[in-house]
Amino acid sequence: MDYNPFSLVGKTILVTGASSGIGQETAIACSKLGARVIVTARNQERLQETFDQLETIDEGHMQLLADMTSQEDLEQLIASLPSLDGAVLCAGNSTTLPLQFGSRQKFDEMFDVNFFAPVELLRLMYKKKVLQKGASVVMIASIGGTHSFMPGNGVYGASKAALNSVMKYAAREYASRKIRVNSICPGMVDTPLIHRGTITEEQLAEDAKKYPLGRYGRPEDIANGAIYLLSDASSWLTGHDLVIDGGFSI
């Protein structure tokens, strides 16, 4: 029984935002399916925690410190990367802010992290041919901004909608190198990002009841989607935004 269309053996995969939440879970899951994983994040200590949890089926894992919003760090990261078969761009942030408080500064802060950083990384990985022919790129977007428009999520949702848009253009353009580009649009996933206190724990518990499948997502729900998109099982899929939200946006 070695049939496994989701195997990542022999693939080298970059995961950004790998020090917590969806990024951390994705990095670990990729290692369990045999990938060589390159993890990157800003915080050395937390990145090391992820690195220590990687399964060593492949022994070539690497960790590279980088702040995705720093052009210097990005360029250094690109120069340090081996050829990639896949990349999962998880680094991001969120804010809950009614639109009337969404000043240019608030939008800029959100777009710098959620839009400009991953888009610039994608551009450089393609231009410098770090992404090999046939590689698969997965952007972590959100149902916010494309499938769901909850009050208070406008600044965040707009940054993720813009990311989804670039994902589709990149899918068209990069197809010439058989590079696939897809995104995952998660609903609320239980990660440190949603426990910042703007929304109380009581409100979160109440909100989770609105999900048809009865709970918020877990990081592994999203990591499993990323595995599908990285693996050869999705060889004919590109430009797709995969909604994983427990039925919330139906």
Next chain:
Amino acid sequence: MNIQDFIENFAAQFDDTDEALFTAETEFKALDEWSSLTALSIIAMVDDEYDVIIKGSDILNSNTIQDLFEIVENQQQ
């Protein structure tokens, strides 16, 4: 910061509630118009006007506008 300005800024987050109803002793969560979006607006207003980040639980734990004012004042120091 003074309580009168705070009450005015607080009241500005409401659309249909009579301004006369807003005093330091107003139990704001009992107002008909109160909603989760109003709570988000109050948090954002406090950040904007007073440069203080309060949490949803600060609102939950406050009964009157005075209670919240004191939380913001304490964090400013």
